[in-house]
Amino acid sequence: MAKYLCLQRSLPGGDLSGDKPSPAQMQGMYEKFNQWREKYQQNLVDLGGRLGAGRLTLPDPAPDGPFIEVKELVGGYMIVSAVDLDEAIRVARECPGLMRPGSGVEVIEIRSPG
Amino acid sequence: MSLALSEHFFRREFGRLVALLSRRVGLQHLELVEDAVQASLLAAVESWGTVEVPGNPSAWLFRVAYNHFVGELRRRARHAELTPDDHAMHIGDDPPAVFFTGDVQDSLLRMLFACCDEAIPIESQVVIALRTLCGFSVSEIAQRLLMTEANVYKRLARARSRLRERRPLVDEITLPQLAARLPAVQAVLYTLFTEGYLSSHAEQAIRRELCDEAQRLTRILTEHAIGSTPETFALLALMHLHTARMAARQDGSGGLLLLEEQDRSLFDQQEIALGLSWLARSAEGNVFSRYHAEAGIAAEHCLAPSFSQTRWERIVECYELLNRLAPSAIHTLNRAIAVAECRGPEQGLALVQGLEPPAWLSGSYLWFAVLADLHRRCGHAELAKRHCDAAVDLAPSPVVRVALERRLRGGSS
Numbered sequence: 001m002a003k004y005l006c007l008q009r010s011l012p013g014g015d016l017s018g019d020k021p022s023p024a025q026m027q028g029m030y031e032k033f034n035q036w037r038e039k040y041q042q043n044l045v046d047l048g049g050r051l052g053a054g055r056l057t058l059p060d061p062a063p064d065g066p067f068i069e070v071k072e073l074v075g076g077y078m079i080v081s082a083v084d085l086d087e088a089i090r091v092a093r094e095c096p097g098l099m100r101p102g103s104g105v106e107v108i109e110i111r112s113p114g
Numbered sequence: 115m116s117l118a119l120s121e122h123f124f125r126r127e128f129g130r131l132v133a134l135l136s137r138r139v140g141l142q143h144l145e146l147v148e149d150a151v152q153a154s155l156l157a158a159v160e161s162w163g164t165v166e167v168p169g170n171p172s173a174w175l176f177r178v179a180y181n182h183f184v185g186e187l188r189r190r191a192r193h194a195e196l197t198p199d200d201h202a203m204h205i206g207d208d209p210p211a212v213f214f215t216g217d218v219q220d221s222l223l224r225m226l227f228a229c230c231d232e233a234i235p236i237e238s239q240v241v242i243a244l245r246t247l248c249g250f251s252v253s254e255i256a257q258r259l260l261m262t263e264a265n266v267y268k269r270l271a272r273a274r275s276r277l278r279e280r281r282p283l284v285d286e287i288t289l290p291q292l293a294a295r296l297p298a299v300q301a302v303l304y305t306l307f308t309e310g311y312l313s314s315h316a317e318q319a320i321r322r323e324l325c326d327e328a329q330r331l332t333r334i335l336t337e338h339a340i341g342s343t344p345e346t347f348a349l350l351a352l353m354h355l356h357t358a359r360m361a362a363r364q365d366g367s368g369g370l371l372l373l374e375e376q377d378r379s380l381f382d383q384q385e386i387a388l389g390l391s392w393l394a395r396s397a398e399g400n401v402f403s404r405y406h407a408e409a410g411i412a413a414e415h416c417l418a419p420s421f422s423q424t425r426w427e428r429i430v431e432c433y434e435l436l437n438r439l440a441p442s443a444i445h446t447l448n449r450a451i452a453v454a455e456c457r458g459p460e461q462g463l464a465l466v467q468g469l470e471p472p473a474w475l476s477g478s479y480l481w482f483a484v485l486a487d488l489h490r491r492c493g494h495a496e497l498a499k500r501h502c503d504a505a506v507d508l509a510p511s512p513v514v515r516v517a518l519e520r521r522l523r524g525g526s527s
Binding site for chain 1: 119122123124125127128152155156158159160161162163164165249250251253254
């Protein structure tokens with residue numbers, strides 16, 4: 001089983017604000033998430049979490065350089081194990097809340113030596 | 115491990131947190147409080163799935179909501195949107211650690227009383243109670259009360275601005291004020307229940323929640339010194355006794371069943387028992403309210419072994435009492451139906467013909483349906499047909515139309 005890094009990315013032009021979910025809808029989200037987690041227990045190595053602000057540091061000090069606010073690009077991460085990229089993508093795609101207008105997931109294989 | 119949360123956990127927590135937090139910071143911040151609570155619930159959805167669920171979820175939610183509120187308040191203060199004399203400016207950084215059940219119930223109840231402000235129209239009192247205490251969103255309220263979202267939004271905004279004008283800390287509502295508002299609180303709970311009970315099949319499932327919420331809040335009211343009165347007990351009895359018959363009111367495909375067609379073995383015996391025990395408690399003291407009369411009528415229907423064995427004379431008496439306590443032509447119309455059952459259709463018809471119906475009744479299908487039924491049973495075929503046509507034309511929904519046609523056109527009794 002290989003490991004895959006899943007990054008939640010906001011899509012250009014996407015609107016993440018949307019309508020605030022009501023408490024009843026949040027209950028639905030919570031329950032769906034738990035069902036997904038149960039279904040893919042074997043695949044979920046690290047559920048990760050949401051990412052806050054960050055900054056790109058470079059080998060050379062570049063005080064006037066373009067600082068990239070990481071949160072603009074990546075909203076959260078998790079690590080899953082899967083036999084191949086397709087399976088990893090399937091796990092990530094079914095994760096409630098990840099796939100929605102304005103948000104997608106980038107799935108990247110974590111190479112291990114050997 | 116994930117925590118299996120109880121049904122409606124998020125909505126219940128919303129009500130609890132809004133009540134607890136606005137009690138501390140004042141009702142003028144109600145909107146900000148609602149936003150903070152919303153944010154804390156969302157944080158829970160996002161983090162409880164991935165990390166350990168806290169041992170005391172309610173306390174966790176309160177802490178997050180409190181911190182969110184304080185942060186937002188500070189931000190506004192920096193932008194000079196708040197005056198330093200605002201009470202909320204003086205709350206501490208640290209949220210209070212523990213709440214006891216009594217605190218929570220007390221806060222919920224004070225919130226309910228605050229919503230039932232006499233300066234807010236009752237329709238809006240219902241709307242703001244559904245928002246703050248029951249945690250329904252604008253669109254969920256609109257669906258349940260059959261209003262437009264714009265209308266719900268407008269009512270909420272006006273009610274909130276009314277509460278803001280008063281700037282009360284919820285604790286500043288005095289005990290005598292609370293007591294004076296009790297009838298208004300009961301009226302809101304009664305309206306809430308009725309909205310859910312009268313729903314037609316299409317919206318049955320979601321509007322049933324209104325009945326559940328009304329019942330839950332009434333129960334909290336019965337547990338509180340101010341609210342624990344015979345009228346409140348009678349109100350809760352009424353709700354249980356109506357709930358008992360809810361399943362029997364519909365056939366398998368969602369059509370409405372008339373009382374005499376209902377399968378009485380489907381009446382919920384547990385609800386009947388609860389209703390009767392609250393009815394017994396409501397008889398303590400010498401108060402007899404409209405809720406007593408209505409609960410009495412509902413109890414008679416629940417207890418009758420069959421339609422024909424119903425104690426119609428008792429029901430006639432209850433409608434008479436009800437009309438004395440809360441005069442309305444609809445009560446006389448209902449009494450006429452009961453009179454027709456025990457003393458014959460001619461007497462029932464005479465009672466209806468003695469009425470001068472107000473416009474809302476004389477233009478309603480109910481009025482024509484009762485007249486059609488009574489005329490038919492008196493053998494006045496021509497009049498019966500005329501009224502029947504009018505009733506069917508005015509039927510508010512297809513299920514009601516079908517039930518009317520079955521009773522008024524096809525019936526043999």
